[in-house]
Amino acid sequence: MGLLHRVRRARLAGMVIRRLRRAGFADARYDARGFRVRFTAHGDDTPTILELAPLLAARGGRRRERVKRFVAGLAAAPRLPQTWAEARPLLRPVLRGGTPGAPLSRPVLPFLFEYVVIDQPDTMTYVGPEQLARWEVTNEEVFEAARANLSGAVLHGVAAQPVVVRFVDNGDAYWTSHLLLPHWLERLTDQVGGTPVAFAPERGTLLVTADGSDHLTALFTLVEEIYTNSSRPITPMAYTSDAQGCPVPYPAPPGHPQHRAAQRAQCLLAVHEYTRQQSHHPSDAPPPTRTDPPPDEMSTPDQPSAEAAVHGHATPDGVPEAAAAAPAAAPAEAPAEASAEASASGDAAVMPTTGPAMADLLLVGSDDLGWRTRAAWPRDEPILLPTADEVQIGSEVRSWASLRRHLTAAPDLSPPRWAANRWPQR
Structure with a gap:
C-alpha cells in the first residue's frame, strides 16, 4: 500500500470518526488494518461495524455533504432488533x-x-x-x-x-x-x-x-x-x-x-x-x-x-x-x-505492553523448491510462536517437529500460538 493511499484512508477515517462523534457516537474507533470504523449505537451493547472501503472507491464533488448525509443516516438508523x-x-x-x-x-x-x-x-x-x-x-x-x-x-x-x-x-x-x-x-x-x-x-x-x-x-x-x-x-x-x-x-x-x-x-x-x-x-x-x-x-x-x-x-x-x-x-x-x-480516533495514549511478544510469521521458499512458513525468534527471550513449518532461532533454522516438545499451547488464542521461555538446546 502506497503512502498516498494510506493518507487517503486516514483522511476518510478521520472525517467519518469526527462526524460520528459529533452525532453522539463517542466510542467511535478506527480499525486501520480492517479499514473500518466501530461504534456502539445508543441503547445497544454490541459494536456496529462500518466498512469504509466503499466510501473510498470513487472520486467526486460534494464530498462533505455526502459524508454528512451518510452519518446522519446512521444516526437515524433503527436500533438493533430487540x-x-x-x-x-x-x-x-x-x-x-x-x-x-x-x-x-x-x-x-x-x-x-x-x-x-x-x-x-x-x-x-x-x-x-x-x-x-x-x-x-x-x-x-x-x-x-x-x-x-x-x-x-x-x-x-x-x-x-x-x-x-x-x-x-x-x-x-x-x-x-x-x-x-x-x-x-x-x-x-x-x-x-x-x-x-x-x-x-x-x-x-x-x-x-x-x-x-x-x-x-x-x-x-x-x-x-x-x-x-x-x-x-x-x-x-x-x-x-x-x-x-x-x-x-x-x-x-x-x-x-x-x-x-x-x-x-x-x-x-x-x-x-x-x-x-x-x-x-x-x-x-x-x-x-x-x-x-x-x-x-x-x-x-x-x-x-x-x-x-x-x-x-x-x-x-x-x-x-x-x-x-x-x-x-x-x-x-x-x-x-x-x-x-x-489520527482518526484522536487517541494518543500508549498501549501497555504485557506478556511475551508474538513472533512474526514469514513466507519463504519458491515455486521450484516449494513454499513454507517460518516463525522468527530473533532473541533468547520468552515468546509466543505461531504454528509454522520451521522456526528461525537466532541465525539457525530448525523444523517445527524438532521444537514441538519444548513448546506449550498458549490459552485463548486463535489462531493458536505456542509459548516458550528460552531458546531450546539441541
Missing part, C-alpha cells in the same frame, strides 16, 4: 478471518470462521452473546436462521466448456457467504463446466471455475493479487465440496499441477491471519502518535449491482514477487497504519 421475531429476517452469515472481540462464531475452514451479522441498510452488526440472551435462542438457531436468509441463487444454462463465473457483490447479495450453504457450490457444476472450484479473495468477490481447467493457474495468480491488495481480504485459497457438500480446501497434493500454487496460497493466508492477530496484541502494538486532523476529504461510490458474469477465459498479468508477498510484509507497514489510526 426480539427474535424482529431479528430473524435480518440475520446473514459471513465468512471471515479472526475478528477482535467476542462475536458469535464457529470455525468452518482453516483460519476462517462463520459469523452472523444483523444486516441493516447502512451498517452490519456482529451478533454477540448478549443478543442470544435477549432473544432467548441458541447458537445453532441463529446460525440456521442466518443461512436460511441467503438467496441460494442458482445460475441457468450449461457451459459447453470450462468457464470462470464471477459473482460481483453490491453489499446485499453476500455471495461469498453462499459457500457456507451445503451443496450450493455443487449446484454450479453445469454452469462452470465441471467440478466447481471456488475462490473468495475479498468480501465482494466470488470466483468459480471447473477443476482441471486451464483457468486454475491464472486464477490462483489473479486471486492472490486481489487478496494482497484488498482492504477487505478473506482468503487466497481455493475451495471445493466434500461428500457432505461442505466447503473444504482444494486438494492439491505433491505431484498435482496446482500443488505449488495451493501451497503458496495456504501459507499466505496463515501469514496474513497471524499478522492480523499481532496487530491486536498489546505487546506488539506500536505506540500511536498524535497528528493534526487531516482536512475533510472523501468520496462516495456509485454502488454496482450484484451480478454473475460468465467469462470464457482468465488471463491476468503476472504478479510481481514484491506484491505477491504483501501479507508477509504487513508488520513493516503497521507503524504507518497505527499513526493513521491515532
Whole structure:
C-alpha cells in the first residue's frame, strides 16, 4: 500500500470518526488494518461495524455533504432488533478471518470462521452473546436462521466448456457467504463446466471455475493479487465440496499441477491471519502518535449491482514477487497504519505492553523448491510462536517437529500460538 493511499484512508477515517462523534457516537474507533470504523449505537451493547472501503472507491464533488448525509443516516438508523421475531429476517452469515472481540462464531475452514451479522441498510452488526440472551435462542438457531436468509441463487444454462463465473457483490447479495450453504457450490457444476472450484479473495468477490481447467493457474495468480491488495481480504485459497457438500480446501497434493500454487496460497493466508492477530496484541502494538486532523476529504461510490458474469477465459498479468508477498510484509507497514489510526480516533495514549511478544510469521521458499512458513525468534527471550513449518532461532533454522516438545499451547488464542521461555538446546 502506497503512502498516498494510506493518507487517503486516514483522511476518510478521520472525517467519518469526527462526524460520528459529533452525532453522539463517542466510542467511535478506527480499525486501520480492517479499514473500518466501530461504534456502539445508543441503547445497544454490541459494536456496529462500518466498512469504509466503499466510501473510498470513487472520486467526486460534494464530498462533505455526502459524508454528512451518510452519518446522519446512521444516526437515524433503527436500533438493533430487540426480539427474535424482529431479528430473524435480518440475520446473514459471513465468512471471515479472526475478528477482535467476542462475536458469535464457529470455525468452518482453516483460519476462517462463520459469523452472523444483523444486516441493516447502512451498517452490519456482529451478533454477540448478549443478543442470544435477549432473544432467548441458541447458537445453532441463529446460525440456521442466518443461512436460511441467503438467496441460494442458482445460475441457468450449461457451459459447453470450462468457464470462470464471477459473482460481483453490491453489499446485499453476500455471495461469498453462499459457500457456507451445503451443496450450493455443487449446484454450479453445469454452469462452470465441471467440478466447481471456488475462490473468495475479498468480501465482494466470488470466483468459480471447473477443476482441471486451464483457468486454475491464472486464477490462483489473479486471486492472490486481489487478496494482497484488498482492504477487505478473506482468503487466497481455493475451495471445493466434500461428500457432505461442505466447503473444504482444494486438494492439491505433491505431484498435482496446482500443488505449488495451493501451497503458496495456504501459507499466505496463515501469514496474513497471524499478522492480523499481532496487530491486536498489546505487546506488539506500536505506540500511536498524535497528528493534526487531516482536512475533510472523501468520496462516495456509485454502488454496482450484484451480478454473475460468465467469462470464457482468465488471463491476468503476472504478479510481481514484491506484491505477491504483501501479507508477509504487513508488520513493516503497521507503524504507518497505527499513526493513521491515532489520527482518526484522536487517541494518543500508549498501549501497555504485557506478556511475551508474538513472533512474526514469514513466507519463504519458491515455486521450484516449494513454499513454507517460518516463525522468527530473533532473541533468547520468552515468546509466543505461531504454528509454522520451521522456526528461525537466532541465525539457525530448525523444523517445527524438532521444537514441538519444548513448546506449550498458549490459552485463548486463535489462531493458536505456542509459548516458550528460552531458546531450546539441541
